[in-house]
Amino acid sequence: MSVPVVHFQDVVKTYGTASALDGLDLEVPPGRFFGLLGPNGAGKSTTMRLITGQSRATGGTVEVLGHGMPAASRRVRSLLGVVPQEDNLDIELTVRQNLEVFARFSALPPAGCGAAVDRALAAVRLTDRADSRVEALSGGMRRRLLLARGILTSPRLLLLDEPTVGLDPQIRQDLWDVIEALRETGTTVLMSTHYIEEAERLADEVAVVFAGRLIARGTPTELLRAHAGAQAAEYRGDASRRTEVEALVARAGLTSRRTGLSVSVLRAETMPESLRAELGAPDVLRPTTLEDVFVTLTGELFV
Numbered sequence: 001m002s003v004p005v006v007h008f009q010d011v012v013k014t015y016g017t018a019s020a021l022d023g024l025d026l027e028v029p030p031g032r033f034f035g036l037l038g039p040n041g042a043g044k045s046t047t048m049r050l051i052t053g054q055s056r057a058t059g060g061t062v063e064v065l066g067h068g069m070p071a072a073s074r075r076v077r078s079l080l081g082v083v084p085q086e087d088n089l090d091i092e093l094t095v096r097q098n099l100e101v102f103a104r105f106s107a108l109p110p111a112g113c114g115a116a117v118d119r120a121l122a123a124v125r126l127t128d129r130a131d132s133r134v135e136a137l138s139g140g141m142r143r144r145l146l147l148a149r150g151i152l153t154s155p156r157l158l159l160l161d162e163p164t165v166g167l168d169p170q171i172r173q174d175l176w177d178v179i180e181a182l183r184e185t186g187t188t189v190l191m192s193t194h195y196i197e198e199a200e201r202l203a204d205e206v207a208v209v210f211a212g213r214l215i216a217r218g219t220p221t222e223l224l225r226a227h228a229g230a231q232a233a234e235y236r237g238d239a240s241r242r243t244e245v246e247a248l249v250a251r252a253g254l255t256s257r258r259t260g261l262s263v264s265v266l267r268a269e270t271m272p273e274s275l276r277a278e279l280g281a282p283d284v285l286r287p288t289t290l291e292d293v294f295v296t297l298t299g300e301l302f303v
């Protein structure tokens, strides 16, 4: 079996009396695009900080690229690419200068820096803005530049911390296209997100974290199969009808969730005939989604 790129065993992180990670187990296999999905406060940023060695676990073990953390922080950091949530670019420099400055302090051989900068700019489609000052760039372009900086050294592991948080939907789609193209390079990626659609679109495998613990893990298809089944049947109605549907579904041993003005019955394909007869025909019969999985697992409304 291949050695995981990230390996957390029973990791605990507390801040005073507050608990950020509460026995997190996590294995990121090499060559995968791995999504760490959870609502705000689930412990995603804390996980990222432990991987980069910016923070120290209160308990358990953290290994990154086979090295114990935080002891090997310096070595590990030279092998990582990090795309932070916050924009820490130098706005007075040009796009290319930002990358050149970063390259100079990296482990790249000086003779290879120019080519590496060109490659990274092309990968994020910023070649034609190479000589623009960062202050003139849009929010989406700045994110792409952060991404270029993250991949500049062809890292063994690329960390994307909420890569599209706060962006408009159209800009988010554009960035997803750019990120998706990275998949072809075979880089191992660990991306944290609270957007279900982002995980669904980009990740080969997803770990769902909630309250500092791993609560489910698998490919999107595996997660659907394990937690929501193939189809959801939606029943619309007023509050009393919704309550009635929920009660009937619970009595039949199935799971339902509120979806706006309707109740969605998960694993609709397994509904017994007696329940079908009681509920009548559904208003909508649809494939299940990762949102069904997450709401079922966490009870949280993801945005």
Ligand SMILES: Nc1ncnc2c1ncn2[C@@H]1O[C@H](COP(=O)(O)OP(=O)(O)OP(=O)(O)O)[C@@H](O)[C@H]1O
Pocket (backbone or CB within 6 Å): 015, 018, 019, 020, 021, 038, 039, 040, 041, 042, 043, 044, 045, 046, 047, 194
């Ligand atoms: N420096 C800190 N001091 C005190 N509590 C902290 C600190 N950092 C994180 N926490 C707490 O730990 C928990 C997990 O935080 P974390 O930032 O890792 O979550 P997250 O999943 O990244 O959410 P978000 O997307 O909101 O950052 C939260 O309850 C948070 O308030």
